[in-house]
Amino acid sequence: MRNLIIVLVFFVAGIYISPFLTPLLTWHNVADEPSALSEKPIYWVAPMDANFRRDEPGLSPMGMALVPVYNEPLTQDAGVVTIAPQVVNNLGVKTTEVISDYFSQTIDATGVLEYSQDGRIDISPRVSGWVEKLYVVEQGDDIKAGQPLYDIYSPELVNAQEEYVLALSQDNSRLIAAAHKRLVYLAMPLNDIEQLNKTRQVKRMFTVHAHNSGVIESLMIKTGAFVTPSHVLMTVISLREMWLKADVFESQLPIVTLGARAQIAIDGLERRDLTGVVDKIYPALNAGSRTATLRFRIANNDLSLKANMFATASINVQRSKQSLMVPRDAVIRSGLNNRVVMALGDGKFKSVAVNLGRENQHWVEVTNGIMAGDFVVTSAQFLIDSESNLSSDLMRYQAPDSTREVAMPMSVWTQATVNRVMAHHEMVNVTHEPIAQWDWPEMSMNFYVDESVDLNSFVVGQRLKIEIISDEDGDYVITGVQMMEHAHD
Known part of the structure; x- marks a missing residue:
């Protein structure tokens, strides 16, 4: 009996003093919980756009309530x-x-073909006189080495022949040598000089022959014209080699070197074996386009390349x-x-x-x-x-919970209350109930209304069931409406 009384006394005392002991006993647990500061959100973010952040609660551009983000302890390296x-x-x-x-890099440079200036020859007479006959007709004519170009009558050359004949008749070696040298300087062919030495007959007219094969690039005389050594009568160009002048950007210039080989492609030609070599890098840049000009030499043995053809040079550059x-x-x-x-x-x-x-x-x-x-x-x-x-x-x-479906449905039905109707934009603002299928909380947001749904079905304050889908553009659209029996609570 005595023990029972003692137990009852302690029981009653414990009831009276427990409110005073509880704070002391629970102090350690409160300290272990997150502090009020750590529970404060560091920012709010849009559920559908992680880049939309605010320092206070609000709505996203889609009308959805912003979600708070808390400062969780770092468990891994920053970033x-x-x-x-x-x-x-x-x-x-x-x-x-x-x-x-x-590392290899291909630089494509476009340009236009032109004649190689190394094979260009301007033909001028060594003596003054009259063109008696012209053997070439027009620009573009093909000529062969040794082919006659024109006949010329020159009183100066006739006088030089007479002086040579006179020196031969006097048998004066010094005069003969001087007269012979003058005929050579006046470009009289050596075989004609030998013939004059044998026959002692002065020729009135001489024929000038081509020294190289090529094409007449320009023809600036006609039959009967009087010409002097200062006149360029015609220009002969060789087609065995062509130049391609192509432009590259300023940033590409440092990796292009002299001697670099390039594959050449020309519109209209099926040849795949055309190659060129960077022969020159011009020193000045185009101030407007900020490009530099490269010159490529291209062999043209079959004469298939023509001047002014458009071409592309592909230069392959590889690091060492x-x-x-x-x-x-x-x-x-x-x-x-x-x-x-x-x-x-x-x-x-x-x-x-x-x-x-x-x-x-x-x-x-x-x-x-x-x-x-x-x-x-x-x-x-x-x-x-x-x-x-x-x-x-x-x-x-993060991985979804085991109770959450991984594959979310494309459409859901939910109950919602109409807050605002934006007829001009074909949108409505509603407050919908939580949508478990999409893990959405209850929130207010804007929705587009599909053209199949009558916009007049939405009345501010009305409560109804709506079907929501996510379209290809990521927008959320109401595609179905069901009226509820009690539209207003």
């Missing part, structure tokens, strides 16, 4: 984001290895040392820097800044920031880069 495997697959993330190889390369699709370019997204394994990714070198149609040189053997993302990297650089909340990338 590293973790994405669940199924989300990686849904985003279509692809990676490729950083390689070390000899290996360098790191990544696909062009892997590089994210911005006004501040260039970045790639590295795949670290186990669903972890990180955006890193890189320095770029040369680039071609498929690859880009990387001079700093990554190493050979690293893996970089080549698709869907912009979304990952945004998350990595902004250190945003990554909850939407």
Whole structure:
């Protein structure tokens, strides 16, 4: 009996003093919980756009309530984001290895063919006289070496012949040598001089022959014209070699060297064996286009190339040392820097800044920031880069709960209350109930109304059932409406 009384006394005492002891007993647990400061959101973000952030609650451009984001303890390096495997697959993330190889680049330069000036010959007379006969008719005529070009009568050449004959008759060796030299200087053919030495008969007219084969580029005389040594009678050009003058950009100029070989392509010609060599790099740039001119020498043995043809020279330039390369699709370019997204394994990714070198149609040189053997993302990297650089909340990338469906339905039905009707925009603003299929909380947002739905069905304050779909553009559209029996509560 005594023990029972003692137990009752302690029981009653405990009831009276428990309110005073509770704070002391629970103090340790309160300290272990997150503080009020850590529970304060660091910003609010749009559910459908991670780049739309605000410092206070509000609505997104789509009319959805902003979601708070809390400052969670860091469990990994800054800038590293973790994405669940199924989300990686849904985003279509692809990676490729950083390689070390000899970087090659093809530079395409366009230009126009022209005659090689090395094979151009201007024909002028050595003596004054009259053109008695012209053997070429017009510009573009083909001529062969040794072919006659024109006949000329020159009193000066007739006098020189007479002096030579007089010296021969006097048998004066000094006069003979001087007269002979004068005939040579006046371009009298040697065989005609030999004939004059034998026959002592002075010729009135002489024929001038072509020294090289080619084409008459210009013809500036006619039969009967009086000409002097200062006149250019015609110009003969050789077609065995052509020049291509093509332009390259200023940024490409440092990698082009003299002697570089190029593949030449010409519209209208099926030849694939045309090659050229960079023979000259002109010293001045075009001030307007910021381009430099290159000169290529191209053999034209079959004479298929014509002046003023359009041509493209493809110059292949290869580095002498290996360098790191990544696909062009892997590089994210911005006004501040260039970045790639590295795949670290186990669903972890990180955006890193890189320095770029040369680039071609498929690859880009990387001079700093990554190493050979690293893996970089080549698709869907912009979304990952945004998350990595902004250190945003990554909850939407995490694997869904086992109770949550991975494949979300394309359309859902829900109950909603009409807040506003925007007839001119074919939109309405409604407050809908939570949508478990899409993991949406109860919120107010704007929806487009499909043309199959009568916009007059929506009345402010009305409560109804609506069908929502997500279209190809990512917009949410109301495609069905069901009136409820009690439209107003």
